[in-house]
Amino acid sequence: MGNLFSLQGKTALVTGASRGLGQGMSVGLAEAGAEVIGVGTRDLSDTQAKVESAGGKFHQIIKDLSKQGAAAELAAEAIKVTGRIDILLNNAGIIRRSNLEEFSDEDWYQVIDVNQHAVFQLSREIGKHMLENGAGKIINIASMLSFQGGLKVPAYTASKHAVAGLTKSFANEWSSKGINVNAIAPGYMATDNTAPIRENPERNEFITSRIPQGRWGTPDDLKGAAVFLASDAAAYVNGQVLCVDGGWMSS
Numbered sequence: 001m002g003n004l005f006s007l008q009g010k011t012a013l014v015t016g017a018s019r020g021l022g023q024g025m026s027v028g029l030a031e032a033g034a035e036v037i038g039v040g041t042r043d044l045s046d047t048q049a050k051v052e053s054a055g056g057k058f059h060q061i062i063k064d065l066s067k068q069g070a071a072a073e074l075a076a077e078a079i080k081v082t083g084r085i086d087i088l089l090n091n092a093g094i095i096r097r098s099n100l101e102e103f104s105d106e107d108w109y110q111v112i113d114v115n116q117h118a119v120f121q122l123s124r125e126i127g128k129h130m131l132e133n134g135a136g137k138i139i140n141i142a143s144m145l146s147f148q149g150g151l152k153v154p155a156y157t158a159s160k161h162a163v164a165g166l167t168k169s170f171a172n173e174w175s176s177k178g179i180n181v182n183a184i185a186p187g188y189m190a191t192d193n194t195a196p197i198r199e200n201p202e203r204n205e206f207i208t209s210r211i212p213q214g215r216w217g218t219p220d221d222l223k224g225a226a227v228f229l230a231s232d233a234a235a236y237v238n239g240q241v242l243c244v245d246g247g248w249m250s251s
Contacts, residue, residue, distance in 0.1 A: 004233040008033035011082045012230065013126065015039040015065065015074075015118070016092030020191040021141065023047045024219020025089060025226040030056025032227045034087065037078050039063050065092050065118040066110060075125035087137045087230045088126045090119045090163075095156045095193050108155045115159035120166055123181075127174065135178040137230045140167050142185040142241050144248060164241050171239030180238050182229045187245025189217040212247030221246075 012029045016022035017038030023046070026036050030051040037059045038044045038051075044060040051058040059081050063074045078085055093115045096107035123138055130136025143160035150157045163183060171181040188194060188207050198204050198216070208216065225244045228234050243249050 005227055005231045006033050007087070007227065007230060010086040010230070011035045011037065011084055012087035012089060013037045013039065013078045013085050014089040014091060015122070016141075017047050017060075018042050018044045019046070020193070021186060021189060021219050021222055022089075022091040023050065025091065025222050026058075027051055027054050027056075028220075028223025028226050029087065029089070029230060030054045030058070031223070032231065034230070035059075035082060037061060037081055037085075039065075039074060039078075039092065065122070066094075066113045071118050071121035072125050075122060075129070078126075079129055084133065085126055085129055086133075086135070088123065088130075088139070089226065089230075090122060090138070090140045092118060093141065093156075093159075093193075095153060097152045097196065099152060100154055103152075103154055111155035112159055115156065116162045116166075119163055123166070123170055127170070127179065130179050131174070131177055133178075136180075137234075138170065138179065138181045139226060139229045140181075140183040142167070142183040144185060144187055144243075144245060146183075146185055146241060147249065167241060168239045175238040180229070180234060182234065182237055182239065183241045184222060184225050184229065185241050185243045185245065186222060187211065187217050187243065187248045189219070189221075191219070210248065210251050211245070212251050215246065217244065217246055 012034040014026045017026045018040030031054045035057045048058040142163045145157045146160040146164040167183040
């Protein structure tokens with residue numbers, strides 16, 4: 001059974017790997033045996049140290065996925081690093097908060113470019129490589145706001161609804177060609193993105209009280225889901241959005 005979850009001999013490309021959820025999942029994939037190529041807009045030495053401490057091998061690529069053409073550049077650079085990409089984990093994401101009537105076009109397009117366009121473009125480019133190899137795993141990071149509307153985050157909500165839709169669309173086309181495409185929808189996680197919410201006592205108390213498990217999630221809570229979807233254990237899992245939320249969606 002252990003072999004079903006082994007990622008020995010596999011290479012994973014993880015975007016948004018410098019901290020938070022991306023860092024946690026990078027370490028989890030390495031712990032399962034994968035070689036990791038981490039992508040971020042800043043130095044990833046902290047993630048590298050954690051991956052190597054777990055016994056893994058790490059490469060870093062600095063890339064701003066909000067820039068036009070960046071996804072195609074990243075795909076080419078990543079393939080050159082190891083010669084093969086077996087797992088793509090689309091984690092990079094940004095959020096902008098504002099009252100709807102004041103939400104700017106600039107904020108809208110920045111969020112959509114990173115959270116939606118980059119997911120589509122990078123999946124397409126790495127997917128071509130996976131099609132040539134006849135196998136691959138693509139894991140997108142969705143959100144509770146793939147199902148709900150949220151407050152003051154219209155662009156983030158739209159983009160995460162799109163991630164869920166893209167996951168299903170890609171799975172429909174590529175499942176029969178050896179590529180599994182799924183998504184993880186994290187619940188409320190203690191990361192930089194959620195700091196403004198956690199710092200609001202009333203909002204923090206409301207959210208925590210609705211999570212049946214009684215706490216915010218951590219990056220370590222996503223390790224198992226990422227390894228599962230990247231491994232042979234999920235060979236017959238396609239087009240799914242797996243909630244890792246402490247029970248939020250059931251409450």
